[in-house]
Amino acid sequence: MIKKYLLLNLFFFTSLIFGTPLYEFDNLEDEKRFYKLIKEIRCPKCTSGSLASSNAPVSEDLKLKIVAMIKENKTDNEIKEYVIKRFGQGAVYNPNFDKKTSFLWISPFILLFLASLTFIFRKK
Amino acid sequence: MKILFRLSILLIPMSLIIFLFVYLKEDKFYPGADFRNFNTPAFELPLLDKVNTVTNKDLGDEYILNIWASWCITCLVEHPYLTQLKSKKIPIVGLNYKDEKNEAINWLQKFGNPYELIIYDYKGQFALDLGVTGAPETFLIHNDRVLVHYQGEVNEKVWKDVFKPIIEKEGLFND
Numbered sequence: 001m002i003k004k005y006l007l008l009n010l011f012f013f014t015s016l017i018f019g020t021p022l023y024e025f026d027n028l029e030d031e032k033r034f035y036k037l038i039k040e041i042r043c044p045k046c047t048s049g050s051l052a053s054s055n056a057p058v059s060e061d062l063k064l065k066i067v068a069m070i071k072e073n074k075t076d077n078e079i080k081e082y083v084i085k086r087f088g089q090g091a092v093y094n095p096n097f098d099k100k101t102s103f104l105w106i107s108p109f110i111l112l113f114l115a116s117l118t119f120i121f122r123k124k
Numbered sequence: 125m126k127i128l129f130r131l132s133i134l135l136i137p138m139s140l141i142i143f144l145f146v147y148l149k150e151d152k153f154y155p156g157a158d159f160r161n162f163n164t165p166a167f168e169l170p171l172l173d174k175v176n177t178v179t180n181k182d183l184g185d186e187y188i189l190n191i192w193a194s195w196c197i198t199c200l201v202e203h204p205y206l207t208q209l210k211s212k213k214i215p216i217v218g219l220n221y222k223d224e225k226n227e228a229i230n231w232l233q234k235f236g237n238p239y240e241l242i243i244y245d246y247k248g249q250f251a252l253d254l255g256v257t258g259a260p261e262t263f264l265i266h267n268d269r270v271l272v273h274y275q276g277e278v279n280e281k282v283w284k285d286v287f288k289p290i291i292e293k294e295g296l297f298n299d
Contacts, residue, residue: 044257057248065249086255
């Protein structure tokens with residue numbers, strides 16, 4: 001009976017004993033940062049989809065690179081800069097605010113302003 | 125006044141579309157081509173057919189870097205054109221991307237080798253540093269700076285449209 005029980009344990013738990021984590025981190029903080037970052041970075045090869053959702057070969061490489069950069073204590077911005085430099089501004093879901101993207105950020109407020117004008121000047 | 129208001133319904137969205145078109149259009153847009161210059165990332169990798177490793181310093185001053193793999197079908201399509209470039213004395217460095225060594229060597233024996241030397245990047249880390257997303261991709265490098273990054277098949281048209289203007293401007297390859 002006990003033998004059967006042990007065998008059953010062996011059957012169910014070997015993968016837990018011999019399994020190793022896919023990405024290794026120094027502490028829990030780093031791990032949380034990693035999972036946050038890969039949701040904010042786009043997969044370079046997909047039309048649209050986060051790095052977290054993708055298992056394309058290049059995404060796997062990029063994830064490993066991000067793990068390595070986190071180990072080197074790089075900040076989130078430095079990591080995002082690395083990605084933007086290589087795969088363009090579209091590689092992050094929150095584009096930086098600069099000359100090229102300013103209209104993208106401001107246009108909703110302009111539209112809101114125009115829409116509010118119609119409310120002010122409409123006929124009673 | 126009323127006609128002006130009615131006209132504005134048509135004119136405002138139209139001017140917005142024209143504005144966006146002009147504003148968002150990139151100056152030198154060519155599908156697959158990227159002309160942003162950057163330094164070649166540092167690397168140390170083995171050669172495909174030899175045991176010794178190479179670094180940035182072992183590569184020439186001006187060369188074409190071509191990312192290829194034996195599993196890549198488009199690489200085979202552009203292969204004859206690369207051979208043609210080689211016969212024009214243009215140095216091409218190959219970067220074997222995420223490939224099995226034997227299969228890559230067999231591929232070269234079967235179809236011919238247009239490369240001066242071939243860097244073997246099994247893990248694709250150097251390729252990632254370059255901004256490679258797949259194969260084939262081709263770079264024009266001068267004095268350790270990437271001048272052109274092209275994603276996709278290189279053929280006569282792409283060479284003429286993308287690479288040739290920069291080569292002539294910089295006076296590369298004794299041109």
